[in-house]
Amino acid sequence: MENKQQFSKELLRIDPEKEVVKISEKIRELMVNRLKRRGIIIGLSGGIDSSVTAVLSQKALGANRVLCLQMPERHSADETLRLSSLVADHFGIEKIHEDISGILESVGFYRRYDDAVRLVIPEYGEGWKSKIVIPSVIEKKEFSLFSIVAQDPDGTVIKKRLPLKSYLEIVAATNFKQRTRKMLEYYHADRLNFAVAGTPNRLEYDQGFFVKLGDGAADIKPIAHLYKTQVYQLAEYLEVPEEIRKRPPTTDTYSLAQGQDEFYFSLPYDKMDLCLYGKNNGFPVEAVADTLDLSPEQIQRVYTDIDTKRATTRYLHLQPLLMESIPEIQR
């Protein structure tokens, strides 16, 4: 049903103090009654979501019941380790550095990835960097297909649309990174009898911006109900270091720097949040368009893209499907 309320950015404003109390109580309740683990493991990237999740866990359980893992690899941004240390040290949370480059080398990630890129750019090799990108749906009405952007050692950039085989190979290889990190998180969780926290915000959770059994795997997801704008509000209230709050969101997954909005989302997160909120709460495209200074047609394309992504990633949320229900086991 159409929402007749006035649409504005203020609709995403929360009371951060109340929200922190609410999340802290819920984390404690779930740890005691459902998870029955003694603490929380968090993969800390130095980004806003994992930083806020770590601090919320510390508020809920105490710093001695939280362990952060820093898991960069050779394609990670140079500042990843420094920024994640900044958060952990600021809040007195123990951290362990586990460089995953060796594991990725062992499973052949770097070779498989380069081979997949060479299917479309045969000269790709040593010293090159790359990322995959998707065109924004607000600028065009075409189906959005991924392209590879590669930079040679001299700085020359090539962009080519990815055919099915190389696209799937690149994504499959890249997913080794998230799954390797999750494997290490569960190793430490098992040895400490801790639970693993996932760090998606609502935008990522809703739109399937995660790897199944990679960063999508977790026992608890403390900020999955919060729009990213609201995560930033919590970060400010929790006094997460400003350098982390001011840093533009990045996937930190490919060797070339890649913003989340060129890889997955149609718009920067603050606008994407408003579109998702508007759609979820029945606001007409005209109301959202006025607020975002975009046309109603562009907002309609974003609304449609939200549905397309939900449909495409629905299976990521599914637990293994059974042929018959087993009523004795609660899922």
Place this chain on the structure above:
Amino acid sequence: MSELKDKIRSFVVDNFLFGNDDGLTDGASFLEEGIIDSTGILELVSYIEEEFPFSIEDEELIPENLDSINNVVNYIEKKSS
């Protein structure tokens, strides 16, 4: 049914529906019917580019060309003429 339509229909039914056409009409939208998601569009594009002697330009990646059996057939006929 034209030979081309038969070929496209066979690909769609075999590849996306495991051989059961389940009443799929030639004019049904793949996306609205939930038959194809965005990865499916990429599969369809790769199939067309492998089977027919032309490339699909970025600006041609639109529902009017790709989002039903009829649309795909019309598009291929137009590109091949």
